[in-house]
Amino acid sequence: MAAQHPRQSSPPARLAVLVSGSGTNLQALLDAVEARGAEAYGARVVAVGSDREGVEGLRRAERAGIPTFVRRLRDYPDRAAWDRALAEATAAHAPDLVVSAGFMKVVGAEFLARFGGRFVNTHPALLPSFPGAHGVRDALAYGAKVTGCTVHFVDDGVDTGPVIAQSAVDVLEGDDESALHERIKDAERRLLVDVVGRLARDGYSIEGRKVRLGHERARHQ
Ligand code: GRF
Numbered sequence: 001m002a003a004q005h006p007r008q009s010s011p012p013a014r015l016a017v018l019v020s021g022s023g024t025n026l027q028a029l030l031d032a033v034e035a036r037g038a039e040a041y042g043a044r045v046v047a048v049g050s051d052r053e054g055v056e057g058l059r060r061a062e063r064a065g066i067p068t069f070v071r072r073l074r075d076y077p078d079r080a081a082w083d084r085a086l087a088e089a090t091a092a093h094a095p096d097l098v099v100s101a102g103f104m105k106v107v108g109a110e111f112l113a114r115f116g117g118r119f120v121n122t123h124p125a126l127l128p129s130f131p132g133a134h135g136v137r138d139a140l141a142y143g144a145k146v147t148g149c150t151v152h153f154v155d156d157g158v159d160t161g162p163v164i165a166q167s168a169v170d171v172l173e174g175d176d177e178s179a180l181h182e183r184i185k186d187a188e189r190r191l192l193v194d195v196v197g198r199l200a201r202d203g204y205s206i207e208g209r210k211v212r213l214g215h216e217r218a219r220h221q
Helices: 024-036 056-063 079-091 109-115 135-142 177-202 214-219
Strands: 003-005 013-019 043-050 068-070 097-100 119-123 146-153 163-170 204-207 210-213
Touching: 013 024, 013 056, 013 177, 024 043, 024 056, 024 177, 043 056, 043 079, 043 177, 056 068, 079 109, 097 177, 109 119, 119 177, 135 146, 135 177, 146 177, 163 177, 163 210, 177 204, 177 210, 177 214, 204 214, 210 214
Parallel strands: 013 043, 013 097, 043 068, 097 119
Antiparallel strands: 003 204, 119 146, 146 163, 204 210
16 A cells, blocks of 8 residues: 655645755755745745754755754753654644755654654665765775665665665766765755655655655556
8 A cells, every 4th residue: 555645735845854964955955946936846945953053054044044953962861852852843843844964863763753754865875775874985985886876765774765766976986985975966966856846746655665756656546
């Protein structure tokens, strides 16, 4: 039985974006909404959350006039309490979709109970190859000739959820981690903007590991 997530009845969809660092993927989403207009793009960013204070991703949100929140793991007695606090802070903005864009923490049961099936992550490798925090470094060390990025729904594993879309990037002779990551992030930003817009505008279904976006979903019904 497929979990159906039909197109929002009153677009644009509300996006909450979680970041831990520079936030260039967040910026790509903000730029897409700004350039195309929230109605045409199908979504707008209503909140940006982080597990760290003072990161550039939060400053990008502030500059765009978007509310932010920070929930640091170290401020809670245990991981479950932090996870609950993160889930509550996110839920307070009533998002239709939550996007993990360079958010470097694994969320827990409470967060997934609230946002499972509408929590999207971007990962800088072609999953299931090179999951985890060092996807670019690991692909380089392995000697892969092609790597890339994956936008996927988050489940209770580390980078194991159903794949929505992927984009390939060649590894070039002489690449170091930073040069390769920059080229991957270029592809990643384009892919994320495209995927989030399509999820929001067209709806989607998740059946086991198979994600179908709007037009593909219609063909399979
Ligand atoms: C992205 O490559 C993301 O996949 C990885 O960290 C990077 C975040 O970049 N987990 P930014 O903060 O969006 O610039």
